[in-house]
Amino acid sequence: MKKELFLGFALALLFVGCGDDEFSARHNQGKNCLECHSFTGGGTIFKHLHTANYDEKDASSKHKIQLLLSSGNIITYDKGNGYGNFKYQGDKNTIGNFTAQIVDNNGTVVNQSRTDSHNSDRLACNRCHTQEGLHGAPGRIVIFDVNQNLATAIQQ
């Protein structure tokens, strides 16, 4: 009897661990991941353009970061620690120029940079996509069409 009770408890813990909660945790949202990690790239997706660092409530983990390479290939960032955080650990040398895209759960592109405006020096997204934006970035990486360059893609 005791064994079964323990097993039930362990299973319950396992389910809690595997739930979405794992990604709702606060983990340096908005900060430059590469200041602490040796990933190839990383970044945070937010709902608003001028969200402060550490505001995990404004982050979106219902979206993903993908890089549309000028070759036509696509690289997708993996989920990182914390809600809305993403990381990439692949080879940076084969990337070249790319269009940075944000896609929703259905794979629809909801926001993108200008065509091929990003390159392998821009893999640590939050370095420029700060609260007010640095080096010409308008602010955070967001889930709506900032550049208004998806008009044809989302026509309705």
Ligand code: HEC
């Ligand atoms: C201020 C330093 C710091 C920043 C910035 C930071 N992290 Fe972390 N990260 C840590 C520490 C320390 C740990 C280990 C303890 C923990 O899990 O909180 C960790 C753990 C992790 C882990 C799990 C262990 C691993 O290395 O795989 C992932 C994934 C991760 N961070 C992703 C990110 C992403 C993505 C970003 C950027 C959005 C980021 N972190 C920003 C310090 C940081």
Ligand code: HEC
């Ligand atoms: C060196 C600075 C820099 C880095 C690093 C950078 N960007 Fe950008 N980003 C910009 C600039 C400048 C613009 C505005 C011009 C344009 O659209 O290309 C921009 C625009 C964007 C936009 C459209 C506007 C917005 O804020 O949502 C998206 C999406 C985007 N970047 C995603 C990313 C992603 C994803 C990464 C990491 C893979 C990244 N960026 C890394 C500078 C940067």
